[in-house]
Amino acid sequence: MDNILIIEDEEKVSEILKAYLEKEGYCVYCTTKGLDGIKLFDTIKFSLVILDLMLPDISGEEVCNVLRKISEVHIFMLTAKSTLEDRIEGLNLGADEYLVKPFSPRELTARVNALFRRININKSETKVYNNGDLEINYDKRTVKMRGVEIYLTPNEFDLVQILSASKGKVFTREQLIERIMGIDFQGFDRTIDVHIKNIRKKIEEDSRNPKYIITVTRIGYKFGGE
Incomplete structure (x- = not known):
């Protein structure tokens, strides 16, 4: 079973995403703070991190930088920032996908499923x-x-x-x-x-x-x- 970490300060958003992803068979962990997410990442092997950029302690960009220094984990960024420059900055930081709020939980779940299909195909080569x-x-x-x-x-x-x-x-x-x-x-x-x-x-x-x-x-x- 693939482990997914959600770092999102809005608990209602996390709960909805967790419910959708667990229905698909993923093991989902949630935290509302960036530093707590980094600590959790150090103790559990995650295949995907869903990361909000607006966090109460440190920015999502800082979290992304830390994770990229220690891991090649896939990262989906969630943010209200929607300009082209913001998207390019997110990709340059090492994000694999950039989803602008508000977004559909069904859409995110579909993207997660597509990601893991690609991962499994690559593993067979x-x-x-x-x-x-x-x-x-x-x-x-x-x-x-x-x-x-x-x-x-x-x-x-x-x-x-x-x-x-x-x-x-x-x-x-x-x-x-x-x-x-x-x-x-x-x-x-x-x-x-x-x-x-x-x-x-x-x-x-x-x-x-x-x-x-x-x-x-x-x-x-x-x-x-x-």
């Missing part, structure tokens, strides 16, 4: 890409550059995995969004671009002249790696 410099282990979900492990968020890794597993194949942004976030994703078109920009900073020697994640003008992206 055992493959390694290695060109001598860049090594991608699909089973262990690790990326190394010349033997040094590179940290990627879950969505960043999924992007690298999809592109590198089909080297040379061009994927549109819509195809990548559907493969990573699910067909019902209601985010914004620049989601993939933000993730690609962050990946390039981590694995490319020159992010302005990328070797691995190649832009195909007016279409999308492909994996080079020559």
